[in-house]
Amino acid sequence: MKTTTADSFRSIALIRRWIFTAFVMLQTAFGVWGMILVLPYHGSTLIEKAILITFVPLYAFVAAGSWMALFGFYIRRRFKGQGDAKSLLARYSAILPTVPLVKTAVAVPIYHEDVERVFRGLRASIESVKATGHLDAFEFFVLSDSRDPEVWLEERAAWLALCNELDLHGIVHYRRRRVNLRAKTGNVSDFLRRWGRQFKYFIVFDADSVMSGDAVVSLVRLMECEPKAGMIQTVPRLFNARSAFARMQQFVTHLYGPLFSEGLAALQLNEAVFWGHNAIIRTQAFMAHCGLKSMRGFGLWRGTVLSHDFVEASFIRRAGYDVWLETGIEGSFEESPPSLDDELIRDKRWSKGNLQHISFIGFEKGLATAHRMAFMNGIFAYLASPVWFLFLLFSTIEVAQFAAGDINYFPDAHSLYPNWPQWHPQWAIVLVTSTLVTLFLPKLLALFELIVFDRKRLQGFGSVPRLLQGFLLENLFSILLAPIRMLAHSAYVVQAIFNVTVRWAGQNRSSEIAWLQALMRHAPGMILAVLWSGIALSLNANFFYWTIPISLSLLLAAPITVWLSRFSLGDRWRAQGIWCTPPERALADQVLIDFANIPDAQLKPEKAPDWLSWTLLNPIEARIAAALATNRQGAAKRASTALGDLLLAQGIQAVPKRQAARVLDDAEAILRLHQHAWMAPPDDPWGRQVDQLTRAICSK
Amino acid sequence: MTNPNARPSERATPADGATSSTLCPYPDVICAQLRWLQRRVFYQFLQTGCPTIDLEADLDILRNQADLTQRLALPVPPLATMPPLLRGSVRHAKTPGDALSAPAQEGANAS
Numbered sequence: 037m038k039t040t041t042a043d044s045f046r047s048i049a050l051i052r053r054w055i056f057t058a059f060v061m062l063q064t065a066f067g068v069w070g071m072i073l074v075l076p077y078h079g080s081t082l083i084e085k086a087i088l089i090t091f092v093p094l095y096a097f098v099a100a101g102s103w104m105a106l107f108g109f110y111i112r113r114r115f116k117g118q119g120d121a122k123s124l125l126a127r128y129s130a131i132l133p134t135v136p137l138v139k140t141a142v143a144v145p146i147y148h149e150d151v152e153r154v155f156r157g158l159r160a161s162i163e164s165v166k167a168t169g170h171l172d173a174f175e176f177f178v179l180s181d182s183r184d185p186e187v188w189l190e191e192r193a194a195w196l197a198l199c200n201e202l203d204l205h206g207i208v209h210y211r212r213r214r215v216n217l218r219a220k221t222g223n224v225s226d227f228l229r230r231w232g233r234q235f236k237y238f239i240v241f242d243a244d245s246v247m248s249g250d251a252v253v254s255l256v257r258l259m260e261c262e263p264k265a266g267m268i269q270t271v272p273r274l275f276n277a278r279s280a281f282a283r284m285q286q287f288v289t290h291l292y293g294p295l296f297s298e299g300l301a302a303l304q305l306n307e308a309v310f311w312g313h314n315a316i317i318r319t320q321a322f323m324a325h326c327g328l329k330s331m332r333g334f335g336l337w338r339g340t341v342l343s344h345d346f347v348e349a350s351f352i353r354r355a356g357y358d359v360w361l362e363t364g365i366e367g368s369f370e371e372s373p374p375s376l377d378d379e380l381i382r383d384k385r386w387s388k389g390n391l392q393h394i395s396f397i398g399f400e401k402g403l404a405t406a407h408r409m410a411f412m413n414g415i416f417a418y419l420a421s422p423v424w425f426l427f428l429l430f431s432t433i434e435v436a437q438f439a440a441g442d443i444n445y446f447p448d449a450h451s452l453y454p455n456w457p458q459w460h461p462q463w464a465i466v467l468v469t470s471t472l473v474t475l476f477l478p479k480l481l482a483l484f485e486l487i488v489f490d491r492k493r494l495q496g497f498g499s500v501p502r503l504l505q506g507f508l509l510e511n512l513f514s515i516l517l518a519p520i521r522m523l524a525h526s527a528y529v530v531q532a533i534f535n536v537t538v539r540w541a542g543q544n545r546s547s548e549i550a551w552l553q554a555l556m557r558h559a560p561g562m563i564l565a566v567l568w569s570g571i572a573l574s575l576n577a578n579f580f581y582w583t584i585p586i587s588l589s590l591l592l593a594a595p596i597t598v599w600l601s602r603f604s605l606g607d608r609w610r611a612q613g614i615w616c617t618p619p620e621r622a623l624a625d626q627v628l629i630d631f632a633n634i635p636d637a638q639l640k641p642e643k644a645p646d647w648l649s650w651t652l653l654n655p656i657e658a659r660i661a662a663a664l665a666t667n668r669q670g671a672a673k674r675a676s677t678a679l680g681d682l683l684l685a686q687g688i689q690a691v692p693k694r695q696a697a698r699v700l701d702d703a704e705a706i707l708r709l710h711q712h713a714w715m716a717p718p719d720d721p722w723g724r725q726v727d728q729l730t731r732a733i734c735s736k
Numbered sequence: 737m738t739n740p741n742a743r744p745s746e747r748a749t750p751a752d753g754a755t756s757s758t759l760c761p762y763p764d765v766i767c768a769q770l771r772w773l774q775r776r777v778f779y780q781f782l783q784t785g786c787p788t789i790d791l792e793a794d795l796d797i798l799r800n801q802a803d804l805t806q807r808l809a810l811p812v813p814p815l816a817t818m819p820p821l822l823r824g825s826v827r828h829a830k831t832p833g834d835a836l837s838a839p840a841q842e843g844a845n846a847s
Binding site: 654 | 819
C-alpha cells in the first residue's frame with residue numbers, strides 16, 4: 037500500500053501557505069497604502085487611525101477569500117479538474133475499488149427535526165449504499181436528543197416503518213437519550229461510549245444530510261488506504277431547495293463552491309477541518325483524543341463547546357492523525373436554511389461557538405498552526421461584521437468633522453508644520469475598484485471556468501443566458517444581503533461577548549417567513565438605516581450617495597427576507613430556469629433522484645389524536661412501545677407505577693405531556709393503560725378517549 | 737382532575753372533530769351492545785387492518801368483551817432499537833506528548 041510521510045505534506049503545505057500569505061499581505065499592504073492616500077490626513081488623526089485599524093483586517097479577510105479561490109482555480113486548471121495531486125483520492129483512486137470494507141457506523145444525531153425529512157434522507161442514503169452491494173459493512177444509528185414526545189414518538193415510528201419496509205432490522209438503529217447533556221457533541225460521545233468500539237470508523241450525518249453509496253464506500257476505503265487519516269471531510273453541496281433564498285444559496289455552492297473548496301483543501305492539505313457532518317472519522321482515534329471537556333473559563337468561555345467540530349479536528353490532528361478535506365468525492369449533500377432569518381438564527385449559535393475558539397487559540401497546547409489559523413478565520417467570519425460596522429461609524433465621524441468645518445491643520449501637537457487635509461478622489465476610485473475586483477473576481481473566475489472548461493457540469497445550470505441572469509441576480513442579492521447580515525452578526529457578537537444564552541433548538545428547514553416576524557426582527561436595522569441616511573444627507577450629499585447601498589439594504593431587509601423566503605418565487609424562478617443547479621436538473625447523483633421519489637410515509641392516520649395517545653391506544657404501537665420500554669427497577673419502577681396509576685385514574689390529560697410520556701419507559705404500565713382503556717366503560721376518561729378515537733378515525 | 741399548571745399545548749389532544757360522548761338513539765340495552773361490538777371491531781381493525789363484521793355479528797356484550805380481552809392479551813413482540821453494548825470511553829488528550837505517540841501505534845496496526 038502506498039504511504040506518504042507527514043514531512044512531505046509539511047513542506048508542500050508550508051510552501052503553499054507562505055505563498056498564499058505573501059499574496060494576501062502584499063495585496064493588503066497595497067490596499068492600506070491606497071486607504072492612507074484616500075484619507076485626508078493620511079492616517080495621522082485619531083479617527084483616521086481608527087479607520088485604518090478597522091480597514092486592515094477587513095481588507096485582509098476579503099483578500100484571503102479571493103486568493104483562496106484563485107488558488108482553487110489554479111489547482112483545478114493545473115490538474116484539469118481531477119483535484120489536487122496530493123489529495124487522497126488522487127493518490128489512491130487506482131487501488132480504491134479493490135480495498136475491502138470494514139464495519140462502519142453512520143451516526144445521525146437529531147434534535148427536534150422534521151421527522152419525515154430526516155428519514156427520507158436516511159432512506160435514500162441507505163438505498164444508495166444497498167445499490168453498491170456493500171450494505172452489510174454499515175450500520176445506521178439515529179441518535180435522538182428530542183424531548184417532546186410528539187417528536188420522538190414520531191421518530192421512533194418512522195424508524196420502525198423504515199426497518200419494516202426495507203427489512204433493515206439490525207442495520208438501522210434508533211436511540212433516544214433521556215438526558216441530553218452537552219447537545220450534539222454529548223449525543224455522539226454517548227453513542228461512542230456505548231457502541232463505538234464495534235466500529236472502526238463512523239460517518240456523521242446531519243439531520244438534512246444525504247450521501248450516495250459511492251461516497252460513503254469511498255470514504256471507508258480512503259480511510260483504509262491512509263492509516264494516518266483521522267478524519268476525511270467531504271464537501272456537501274446544497275440540494276432540495278424550494279424558497280428563492282435557499283435556491284440562491286444552492287446556486288452559490290454549486291457555482292462558486294468548487295473553487296473555494298479546492299483552494300481551501302490545497303492550502304490545508306492534511307490539516308483540514310471538520311464541519312460536523314458528511315465526514316468519516318477513525319473511531320478509536322476520536323475516542324482517545326477528541327472528548328471535549330466543559331470549558332472552565334468565564335462568561336462565554338464556560339460550559340459546553342458549541343462549535344465542537346473545529347476543535348475535534350484540531351485535537352485529532354494534535355494526536356498525530358491527518359484531517360483531509362476531500363473535494364473529489366461527489367454525492368455529499370445537505371440543505372440550506374429556507375430563509376435569511378433561519379440562516380441568521382443558525383449564525384447566532386455559530387458566532388458564539390466560533391468566539392469560544394479564542395480560548396483554544398490562546399490556551400490549548402500542541403495544536404497545529406493551521407488549526408489555530410482556522411480558528412481565527414472562523415472567529416473573524418463573524419467578528420468582521422462589527423469591525424465593518426465600526427469602520428462605517430468611524431468614516432461617518434470623519435465626514436461629520438469635515439462637514440462641521442472642524443478642520444485641524446495641526447493634528448500632530450508636536451509638529452511645527454501644518455498638515456493640510458488632501459482629497460484624492462482618484463485614489464478612492466482605485467481603492468473601491470480594487471475592493472470590488474477582490475470581491476467579485478473569484479465569482480467571475482468560477483463562472484468563466486464553468487462556461488469555458490467544464491461543459492459537462494454546465495448542463496446542470498441550464499442555458500448560458502439563464503446562468504448569466506442567475507449570476508447577476510445572485511450578485512445583486514448578495515450585495516443587498518451583506519449589510520443585513522453584517523448588522524445581525526454584529527449584534528450576535530456583542531450578545532456572545534455578554535454571554536447571552538443561545539437556545540439549542542432544531543432548525544427550521546421548511547417554512548416561509550411571515551411579514552410580522554420579519555418586521556420585528558429587522559426593525560432595529562431599518563431604524564438605524566433611516567437615522568444614518570438622514571445624518572449622512574445632512575452632512576454631505578456625496579457621502580449620502582456612498583451610504584445608499586448599505587442603508588437601502590437595511591431599509592428593505594424585511595421585504596427582502598419575506599420575498600426570498602417564498603416558495604412560490606423559488607418555484608417560479610425554477611420554472612424560468614433561474615438559479616438552476618445540477619440537482620434540480622436531475623443531473624446530480626442518483627441518490628437525489630431517489631430522495632425525491634420516495635413516497636410520503638403516513639405514520640399515523642390524519643385524524644388520529646396526538647402521538648402519545650395514539651401510542652397508548654393503538655394495539656400495534658402500544659406493543660411496540662412495551663417492547664422498547666426500559667426494564668425499570670427500584671425507585672424508577674415505583675415512580676412509573678405511580679404515574680401509571682395516576683393516568684389510569686384520571687386520563688392522559690391529567691399531567692403535562694412530557695411528564696405523562698415517562699410512562700412509556702415502563703412496559704407493564706403501558707400494557708396496563710392500554711388494556712384498561714379498551715375495557716373501560718364509556719363514562720371513564722379512557723373509555724371516552726377510545727370512543728373519540730373510533731369516531732375520529734372512521735368519520736369522513 | 738387535570739394539572740392546572742400544564743399549558744393546553746402540552747396536553748394530550750382529543751382526536752380531530754371528536755366530542756366527549758357518543759349519542760345513541762336506541763334503547764340503552766341495544767346501545768351498550770352496539771358500543772362493545774364497535775369496540776371489538778375497531779380494535780380488530782387497528783390490530784389487523786381487516787375487521788370482521790358479518791351478518792351473524794354477535795351482539796352479546798360478554799362475548800365481545802371476551803374477544804377483546806383475548807386480543808389485548810397478545811404477547812409483546814421482541815424488538816430492539818440498538819445492538820448490544822460494547823462500552824468504551826471518550827477521552828480528552830491531556831498532554832500533547834502522550835497523544836503524539838498514539839497514531840504511529842495505530843497506523844502500524846492498521847497497515
